[in-house]
Amino acid sequence: MKKKFYITTAIAYVNDLPHLGHAYEAVAADTLARYKRLKGYEVFFLTGTDEHGSKIIRVAKEKNITPAQLVDKMVIRFQDLWKKLDISYDDFIRTTEVRHTGVVSKIFKRLYQQGDIYKGTYKGWYCIPCESFWLESQLKEGRLCPECDREVKKIEEEAYLFRLSRYEKPLLKYFKDHPRFVLPSSRKNEAVEFIKGGLKDISVTRLKLDWGIPCPIEENHSIYVWIDALINYISALGYDSDEGKFSSFWPADVHLIGKDILRFHAILWPAFLMALEIELPRMVFVHGFWKIKGEKMSKSKGIVVSPEEIIKEYGTDRLRYFLLREVPFGGDANFSPSLFIKRVNSDLANDLGNLLNRTIPLVIRHCQGKVPRFFEEEKVLKEKIQEVLIQVEQAMNILSFSEALSGIWKIVKLANLYIDRRAPWQLAKKESKQKQLHTVLYNLLETLRILGILLFPFIPGSAQKIWTQLGIEENIENYLLDKGTVWGQLKSGIKVKQEPPLFPRIGKEAKK
């Protein structure tokens, strides 16, 4: 039986269009999902949309439409973007689907019946844009939300509360026993410090909203949107309906989230799971935030970058590559057109693109367009590939995409150096050097074949196109990384294809 791997992204709010941060998370999760599939895992990759809550109500009102109309319209924009970004999700859950709302309602009832949820009063502060409750002591000066710096609203209302305080000690113990539960460790420390500061019971209902899952205990309350949202990770897996599927994929191997929603995933969600006696996820990986030219994204200030526009102008894989390569995963990142163009021109046009654009025409010119016979393997290339395979595996285990790519680029650079040194165009001039010429070209083509597999998780469309140019008709996704990267599998005699350059250089260097 295949080993299983369950990966999730946060489910996005659909009150606004998808932005670069959403694209980033989806691309990162997709890359890991593709990598694990190539490593032989049966992967379940879940993403979706968070469609309830007061944010949605507010925006729908502004647009003069119903919340249902708003979410139905917006979800399409997310799904369209995922398609354009080549996101290979296995399921897309919407929190308005019955398969989800039913589970949320049932879980709520059970926790109420077992005493983990009780009726009381919630007194405190609420940030509508973040859908977060805050204590007075947590607010920033001027009574601002510590997450988004916006004004918070004082709330005192009858509510149902979850006994989060009950899980303070069990959570601390869990963190101690599972040092890799939250990564990077700076985020783990942040969560642990928060718990040590004392956990208060948390409101899990709001007084009836017209748009939310009704509280099953009392009609005039709605379930708090965060409780609703977190449960997607198990409702989509068939918790309480498809025991076989649920038990084969749960616990999640990775919940991929941004740093602003750490508390919900590292404290509230595990406490909820403990109350339900469900095993905790193996890892919550917290990525950093993208800023635009050094500033926080803000629609009102016009600081936004539309992933659609970048894809339209530069293509999916340039965007995927940039997002994954530019910064160590986990840290914050900065987007500017000049950084983007510089990076993709240097790595994709100059290094990778040139390697392919130099090799294929030589094969066409000097080998009748066919993969030449294999005479002798080039040890330096083969050994570099072996070394990089280990580096990639280690990097991917800790979601270090930039590290994995920088490893792969060691092969690309070495292969370019190999062409320069061996100068096949010179060898082609002498009849006596034919064997050497064929050897050099075979080694380059074989390196490109292996690069296709290694690059597939990161830039799937382009990796497949590399194979097409090599004359290989199979789909890379049907391969296994470990077997496929064994040297010497490219068949002599197959016809290569010259196609337009994969990554033509972007001309106008940096629109600043």
Ligand code: MSP
């Ligand atoms: N709906 C909640 C998540 C519920 S998960 C059970 C939510 N939605 S969101 O649309 O605001 O954010 C979705 C994901 O995008 C989150 O992981 C968030 O951290 C991430 N990002 C939002 N802005 C971002 C950047 N500027 N940069 C990188 N990621 C960002 O939170």
